[in-house]
Amino acid sequence: xxxxxxxxxxxxxxxxxxxxxxxxxxxxxxxxxxxxxxxxxxxxxxxxxxxxxxxxxxxxxxxxxxxxxxxxxxxxxxxxxxxxxxxxxxxxxxxxxxxxxxxxxxxxxxxxxxxxxxxxxxxxxxxxxxxxxxxxxxxxxxxxxxxxxxxxxxxxxxxxxxxxxxxxxxxxxxxxxxxxxxxxxxxxxxxxxxxxxxxxxxxxxxxxxxxxxxxxxxxxxxxxxxxxxxxxxxxxxxxxxxxxxxxxxxxxxxxxxxxxxxxxxxxxxxxxxxxxxxxxxxxxxxxxxxxxxxxxxxxxxxxxxxxxxxxxxxxxxxxxxxxxxxxxxxxxxxxxxxxxxxxxxxxxxxxxxxxxxxxxxxxxxxxxxxxxxxxxxxxxxxxxxxxxxxxxxxxxxxxxxxxxxxxxxxxxxxxxxxxxxxxxxxxxxxxxxxxxxxxxxxxxxxxxxxxxxxxxxxxxxxxxxxxxxxxxxxxxxxxxxxxxxxxxxxxxxxxxxxxx
Amino acid sequence: xxxxxxxxxxxxxxxxxxxxxxxxxxxxxxxxxxxxxxxxxxxxxxxxxxxxxxxxxxxxxxxxxxxxxxxxxxxxxxxxxxxxxxxxxxxxxxxxxxxxxxxxxxxxxxxxxxxxxxxx
Numbered sequence: 001x002x003x004x005x006x007x008x009x010x011x012x013x014x015x016x017x018x019x020x021x022x023x024x025x026x027x028x029x030x031x032x033x034x035x036x037x038x039x040x041x042x043x044x045x046x047x048x049x050x051x052x053x054x055x056x057x058x059x060x061x062x063x064x065x066x067x068x069x070x071x072x073x074x075x076x077x078x079x080x081x082x083x084x085x086x087x088x089x090x091x092x093x094x095x096x097x098x099x100x101x102x103x104x105x106x107x108x109x110x111x112x113x114x115x116x117x118x119x120x121x122x123x124x125x126x127x128x129x130x131x132x133x134x135x136x137x138x139x140x141x142x143x144x145x146x147x148x149x150x151x152x153x154x155x156x157x158x159x160x161x162x163x164x165x166x167x168x169x170x171x172x173x174x175x176x177x178x179x180x181x182x183x184x185x186x187x188x189x190x191x192x193x194x195x196x197x198x199x200x201x202x203x204x205x206x207x208x209x210x211x212x213x214x215x216x217x218x219x220x221x222x223x224x225x226x227x228x229x230x231x232x233x234x235x236x237x238x239x240x241x242x243x244x245x246x247x248x249x250x251x252x253x254x255x256x257x258x259x260x261x262x263x264x265x266x267x268x269x270x271x272x273x274x275x276x277x278x279x280x281x282x283x284x285x286x287x288x289x290x291x292x293x294x295x296x297x298x299x300x301x302x303x304x305x306x307x308x309x310x311x312x313x314x315x316x317x318x319x320x321x322x323x324x325x326x327x328x329x330x331x332x333x334x335x336x337x338x339x340x341x342x343x344x345x346x347x348x349x350x351x352x353x354x355x356x357x358x359x360x361x362x363x364x365x366x367x368x369x370x371x372x373x374x375x376x377x378x379x380x381x382x383x384x385x386x387x388x389x390x391x392x393x394x395x396x397x398x399x400x401x402x403x404x405x406x407x408x409x410x411x412x413x414x415x416x417x418x419x420x421x422x423x424x425x426x427x428x429x430x431x432x433x434x435x436x437x438x439x440x441x442x443x444x445x446x447x448x449x450x451x452x453x454x455x456x457x458x459x460x461x462x463x464x465x466x467x468x469x470x471x472x473x474x475x476x477x478x479x480x481x482x483x484x485x486x487x488x489x490x491x492x493x494x495x496x497x498x499x500x
Numbered sequence: 501x502x503x504x505x506x507x508x509x510x511x512x513x514x515x516x517x518x519x520x521x522x523x524x525x526x527x528x529x530x531x532x533x534x535x536x537x538x539x540x541x542x543x544x545x546x547x548x549x550x551x552x553x554x555x556x557x558x559x560x561x562x563x564x565x566x567x568x569x570x571x572x573x574x575x576x577x578x579x580x581x582x583x584x585x586x587x588x589x590x591x592x593x594x595x596x597x598x599x600x601x602x603x604x605x606x607x608x609x610x611x612x613x614x615x616x617x618x619x620x
Contacts, residue, residue: 037506151551158566184506242608373618377536378566392562394539395528395604403539413619415540416605419582426582426602428528435523447512456544457520 020123041249045122051236088283110136168451195263198238264316265433275330288362347484399434547595
């Protein structure tokens, strides 16, 4: 008699929990050597609730269906010259940042979840992490495929993985993930699974996907949709991890709180780049960064932390500072890239008069007072034929690796400087948040690969900035970088559109 | 515990130790309330560099793009070294007046308020 088909419940049990086994002649601690050194106490892995409720066979089936639809749209996009339907060639520069700065993080997430998917002692957590790991690998692939079409028509997309490893501003996202992956598996899950994928993910994905939709980029919208159901599962996993750790042992609470504080801070620093994309890089604006922060963090995050209060978890440290920073960071960041536009792998520009008025309207407390004057100076210099490019290299924060561009929130024209002395050397930070992270683990952060210092140590070729850009970063100097005005990107666009 | 590592007594390799800069030390210089420059600048300099050389030969290349640079009266300029008030001695080497590796020098020009008096 043929075997009876398994019902869903049995199949689920056999393909997830039943994959585990007892260790009869090996020491379980040796099989899972990463489980204890972080100080997290797990008393009973069987209390883990599977967030995905998905077996591998069902997973493959769903993902394969999504892939078929996605690649059909990519094909149609390419055949119909979809690149001509975007709002403005300035938009593609946001994609250049995404491909060089974010897609490689999907790959790092794949590696990180593969590691945790091996190291957790509980089978439910292992299976969930393995599935997320495969998702992340799919995301980097679909993003690369979505953007490869743009690479045929625009500059700066040709060598994204090489650039990710070397270019000065890309050390910010790269080191963020390196920090998470160099931590233990539980910190990794709180860092990426919870703080990033749960608390902050909407601030990355919604702006990018809505930005793509508002600016006629159907390829990016489609990969966004294709990733969305995966992201929903990732958020569930992130939340399950937190609840599980907090319910397992009360000693876990202060450790988890410290990680939430750290990764919330690191995450918001990383999202600075999204803030400038929303406020300055999207020709058709979705909403301001300030509005996005209010909707996706202050409202949604506020409700989440109210829920977590019953475990003894409070709002992340320095959330009050970040609330003030929403008025400033996008302006400070885009100014930094504008003034370093000769050393960036994408184009920069002065916002149009119309855009500046939009910024005044969205930032009534800050734009006209602090930031419009910067653009007026830039316009004045440009009109004289002296487009402003900074002529020296900036001081960087040892922790987030961002140039020390952030200001004091009660004194917004004063740079915020913090420092620590460790083993006789001085280290500089952009904020109390970054200083705290260093002070907690100086032996980790003395290893920061700070691009400016690496250049001065002679590890990036040079010595001239152009040599470094061309030979070490592999940028096409004079093509990928500089202002959008007069760039080959702009010239080609005008030719396609038949405008002088 | 200076790091939470699986390896006992783990220590990190200090990437920015002085010896790695081939005879130079790093000095940062920032102009307070002048945010035309988004951040302080980093300079690799021999520790024997006199302060005058830093101020008159190194700094102008980048700082002089500011419309107020030429109006600076150095006699009325206040300096901070690593957050403390500092009186630079122009003809003394950096290392002999406490400007060490990765020291931060800030200067303040209270009469100059930045482009359009906006701290730019």
